[in-house]
Structures are given as C-alpha cells and as structure tokens.
Amino acid sequence: MIRTTAIALALNAASFSLPALAADIPASPRDIQFKELIFEPPAASEFRYELSSGVPVYMAPSHEFPLVTITLSFKGGEYMEPEGKAGLAAMTGALMRQGGTQTVPPKELDEKFDFLAANVSASIGGTTSQASINCLTSNLDEAFSLFIDMVRNPGFDKDRLEVLRGQELEDIKTRDDNGLQIAIRELGFLMFGPDHFEGRQPTKASLESITPEDMRAFHHRIFHPGNLMIAVTGDFEPDKMLAYLEEKLSGWPTGDPAPAVPAPTASPEPGVYYYEKDQNQVQVLIAHRGITRDDPDAIEVQVMNDILGGSGFTSRITNRVRTEEGLAYTAGSQMSPRVEYPGLFISYFFTKTPTTALATRLVFDEFDKIQKTEVTTDELDTIKNNLIETFPRNFESKSAMMNLFINDERTGRDPAYWQNYRDAVRKVSPEDVQRVANQHLRPHDAVILVVGPWEEIQKGNLASEPDPKRQATMDEFGEAKALPKRDPETLEPVKP
Known part of the structure; x- marks a missing residue:
C-alpha cells in the first residue's frame, strides 16, 4: 500500500513538471544552443621528466584500464644507411622484433610475448626509430625485461633474415605494376635525387647484400641513450615509473648522437x-x-x-x-x-x-x-x-x-x-x-x-x-x- 501511494505521488509530481519541460524544448533542432567548448592545449612541461642520464621521459598516467604503453623513440633512420645498402633501415627495424635476442631464440621470444599478452613492435623510419610495448600492468616487469633485451641485444636471426629478405625481394618484383607507386618513386628521384634517402630505393642487389653484421652495426648507431626519448602512458604512478626506468636502463652505454639529417642536393628542372x-x-x-x-x-x-x-x-x-x-x-x-x-x-x-x-x-x-x-x-x-x-x-x-x-x-x-x-x-x-x-x-x-x-x-x-x-x-x-x-x-x- 505504501509503495503504491509513493508511485502515485511521484507520477502526480511529474505531471506538473511536464509543461515546464516542454517549454524548454526548442521547436527545431537548429534552435538548440550548445555551451561553448573551451579547450586549452596542455603544456609539454606538465608531462616532462628526466632520467639521471639526461634522457627525457614524457608520462601521462590514466587508470581506466590495467595497461601500460612504453615507447622508446630514437633519433636516426634511413638517412644513415651506408651506400649500397638501401633497405637496411626497414629490415633492421623489422628483424629487431622478429629475430629474437642474443640469448632468446625468435620462436621462444614470440611465445613469451604472446603468453604475457604483450604487443611489441620495432621500426626504423626516415629520420626516427622506435620500439614500443603495450602490456598488462601486472605483467610489466617480466614483459619489459624481455622487451629491453630485444631493444638492446637483438639477435638478428639468420633464418628469419632470409625469410624477410625473400618477402622484400618478391615485393620489388611487382613495384612497376602500380602506376601510383611508379609516380611516387619517380617523383622522389626527380625532387630529391636517387642518393638522398627520400629518393633512394632498395634494389635486388642492395637487399641481397644485407647481413646480420650490417644490421648490428646500424642498430648500434641508433639504439642507445644518446638518441633516446621515452613516452609512457597507462596505469602507473609517475614517481614509481621514473625509478623503474632508471633501474631497467642502467648500464646502457651512450654512443655518439645521430648526425644531422642531410638536405637534398638535387635541383629538379621544371x-x-x-x-x-x-x-x-x-x-x-x-x-x-x-x-x-x-x-x-x-x-x-x-x-x-x-x-x-x-x-x-x-x-x-x-x-x-x-x-x-x-x-x-x-x-x-x-x-x-x-x-x-x-x-x-x-x-x-x-x-x-x-x-x-x-x-x-x-x-x-x-x-x-x-x-x-x-x-x-x-x-x-x-x-x-x-x-x-x-x-x-x-x-x-x-x-x-x-x-x-x-x-x-x-x-x-x-x-x-x-x-x-x-x-x-x-x-x-x-x-x-x-x-x-x-x-x-x-x-x-x-x-x-x-x-x-x-x-x-x-x-x-x-x-x-x-x-x-x-x-x-x-x-x-x-x-x-x-x-x-x-x-x-x-x-x-x-x-x-
């Protein structure tokens, strides 16, 4: 009885408020007024920290999901490829992830990352390179230890290299099949010249010449703290993460900084x-x-x-x-x-x-x-x-x-x-x-x-x-x- 009375009273109160609500509804959607969206871009300084080695670390914690993403970003890329080794940068980045470490074979490393549900990547672009890991907060220590071993000590497995080389060689066989791909390539030759990294293209000879030793030497020039900046997002506390990174990256030798990116010397004729x-x-x-x-x-x-x-x-x-x-x-x-x-x-x-x-x-x-x-x-x-x-x-x-x-x-x-x-x-x-x-x-x-x-x-x-x-x-x-x-x-x- 009490419950029925309460419901009746609520409905009665609502009936008196309906005319007031109706009066607030615009006659047309075009008449709806929205509050102004005020957005001020955050300052980088609010997120910047620094390791004792001087490596900048940008951190933005959020606790919606129990996940952490750590990205290691390095200066250095394709522009540093030695003469005759076009394609070395991309293949080195790919094989860093696919080729195991010096102590963990490729298949075992893949299985460990899969077991830990860790999403790991590595790549080398035109002027910068990066390696990234996304994993559960609960698995971070084990997953990041494997990840940093991969970044510092890649195995560049010979068998995996041959598989990757075979894929690249097959790809270049078909690069004249696509008109847009031809146009982009030829424009690169005209505007930058075939020797500048923006115009340079891998060939069968350059791909076949790449060895694990080439990859190690190229990796050594880029992947070290002298070229490093770090980004961290996800479920963590900044002070604890900074201390964690200090510990995990300690003892990593700093090499020579990557050289300046060269300007093209080609002068295209109109x-x-x-x-x-x-x-x-x-x-x-x-x-x-x-x-x-x-x-x-x-x-x-x-x-x-x-x-x-x-x-x-x-x-x-x-x-x-x-x-x-x-x-x-x-x-x-x-x-x-x-x-x-x-x-x-x-x-x-x-x-x-x-x-x-x-x-x-x-x-x-x-x-x-x-x-x-x-x-x-x-x-x-x-x-x-x-x-x-x-x-x-x-x-x-x-x-x-x-x-x-x-x-x-x-x-x-x-x-x-x-x-x-x-x-x-x-x-x-x-x-x-x-x-x-x-x-x-x-x-x-x-x-x-x-x-x-x-x-x-x-x-x-x-x-x-x-x-x-x-x-x-x-x-x-x-x-x-x-x-x-x-x-x-x-x-x-x-x-x-």
Whole structure:
C-alpha cells in the first residue's frame, strides 16, 4: 500500500513538471544552443621528466584500464644507411622484433610475448626509430625485461633474415605494376635525387647484400641513450615509473648522437616528364619545393593550401576537377614541410587518358586564380573554423600527445606553438592567403609527372571534345621528357 501511494505521488509530481519541460524544448533542432567548448592545449612541461642520464621521459598516467604503453623513440633512420645498402633501415627495424635476442631464440621470444599478452613492435623510419610495448600492468616487469633485451641485444636471426629478405625481394618484383607507386618513386628521384634517402630505393642487389653484421652495426648507431626519448602512458604512478626506468636502463652505454639529417642536393628542372605505362587511369603529380615546418608563413600556407586543394570537397581543385567537371575521382593538393629543409608542394589527380591535359590545365587555372584574386570570406572562414574546431584532435590520445611532445622537443619546435596556433589561424586574412600563394606557390618551377600511355595522353581530347575552349593537349605545357622504363628489381633503365 505504501509503495503504491509513493508511485502515485511521484507520477502526480511529474505531471506538473511536464509543461515546464516542454517549454524548454526548442521547436527545431537548429534552435538548440550548445555551451561553448573551451579547450586549452596542455603544456609539454606538465608531462616532462628526466632520467639521471639526461634522457627525457614524457608520462601521462590514466587508470581506466590495467595497461601500460612504453615507447622508446630514437633519433636516426634511413638517412644513415651506408651506400649500397638501401633497405637496411626497414629490415633492421623489422628483424629487431622478429629475430629474437642474443640469448632468446625468435620462436621462444614470440611465445613469451604472446603468453604475457604483450604487443611489441620495432621500426626504423626516415629520420626516427622506435620500439614500443603495450602490456598488462601486472605483467610489466617480466614483459619489459624481455622487451629491453630485444631493444638492446637483438639477435638478428639468420633464418628469419632470409625469410624477410625473400618477402622484400618478391615485393620489388611487382613495384612497376602500380602506376601510383611508379609516380611516387619517380617523383622522389626527380625532387630529391636517387642518393638522398627520400629518393633512394632498395634494389635486388642492395637487399641481397644485407647481413646480420650490417644490421648490428646500424642498430648500434641508433639504439642507445644518446638518441633516446621515452613516452609512457597507462596505469602507473609517475614517481614509481621514473625509478623503474632508471633501474631497467642502467648500464646502457651512450654512443655518439645521430648526425644531422642531410638536405637534398638535387635541383629538379621544371617541365613535363612522363613514364610510359599501358593503363586506363593516368596518375599526374605536379610538384615543386615547398617550405620548412617552422617557416614564418607556415600557418598562412596551410590555410592557403586547404582552400586550394587540401581540404577535400571544400577545396577548389577537388570541386573543379572532380565535382564540376567529373574528370577525376581523386584530386587535390598538399604542402608537406620538412623540419631540416624545404619539403614539397604537390598537386595530384588521377584521370582518364583523353582528359589528362584538360585536368592539368584546370589545376593550373586554380593556381593562377588563388594568386590573382583574393579568396572569399566564406571560403576562408570554412577552412579557419575547420582547423580551429578539429585542433583538439591533436591531443585526444595520451599516447599520441606524448609522442607529439617528444617530436617537438627533438626538432626544436617553439614550446608555445600549440598554445598560439588557433590565434594564428584566426588572424589569417584574404590578403595573407594571396600573399603566400604568390610567394610559396610557384607553378613555373613545377615538375609535371605523368604515368600512362603517353602517345594517347599527349593528344588530349581533340577527337572527343566539341567545345574549342575545353580542348586541350599536353603540348601546351611544353616539351615532354621521357623517363626511362626501369627493371623493377634493379631500377636500371630497360633498353627499348
């Protein structure tokens, strides 16, 4: 009886509140007002610690799950490969994980990591290398002991090396099957030169020459505390983790620091280049030297490129070439800065053979338009709002955030960069966009790289396009130079 009365009273009270609640509901979802999201990027200093050896450690604890992730990040990478050993960096990184340790055979190491439910990886990239472990907090001591043995004393097992070498050799046999892969490779040769690490490619000879001794020597130059920074996230207490790392990394000799990353010496000659390949879809890359990451105009250039071709369907190149003209499914541009030297500006599209010339003309028209005419307020606001509203994604993962701080410290980025980023974006004006378009967008210096059946591409759409204003051939972009067809295994030119 008492329970029934209580329910009745509750329902009666609710009935009086329903009109008040209804009055608070907007007539349309468009009228809903949301509180402003206020996000302030964290400062790297809040997460930075240091071992007694001077090794920086970035830590962000969280206790939602009983897991810990430790990433060892090292300066050094492909740019340090000896002459004639292209492919050594990637294979060394892979075999660090696959090849056991000096005391634990590969299969046994795999089984131990599996038993401990530890996810372990190692890799060597262009300028940095890393090794990472993710495991249960309860298994950390045993798993990390195996992990650090793998990092410090990799076994580079000969049998595993031959398996890996066989896979790599099979892969390079097919690298001329894909037009985009050819375009990226040939652009690397043109823009960086075949001897710079960004243009260098492994060959059958270089892969076959790699020995366990080569790997040990290469590993020794990179994987030591003199190149090391550490990121830790997950279920731990910072003071205890710092002491733990001190203990586990003690006695690790510090070698010579990795050398500076070399700048390319190649000077690409502007013009049209083509690589002959019988295929239905044509790949076109238009490229020239770009800017460094810390260029004073870097944010203005980012905004300019997003308007031009870097923001998908909101960008001009995508809208013109794909949406309006229907000439390509993929079209756009990107500005890819480098820290140590100017990177690349690249515009790209993939189209049919007859429409290659017209699509190329349309892209150059957009270059000309953004240089000669100020962008609209709507265009600019769309890009600026997108950059500002998506800004917090840089910090949505604690692991990604720690690695971001490591990269910033290693490359000397201004510590106030992230705190000032959104204000810098807000300040970009139409005049700024036009100024940087004229200063940093250089169509006359561009390499136009085309992969496809050149004879048909060169003719353009004269036979199929009735409108004289839309007729185009590749001759309007100047004399074209044929790139040599290459043997996929040796990359040497193939004789006709």
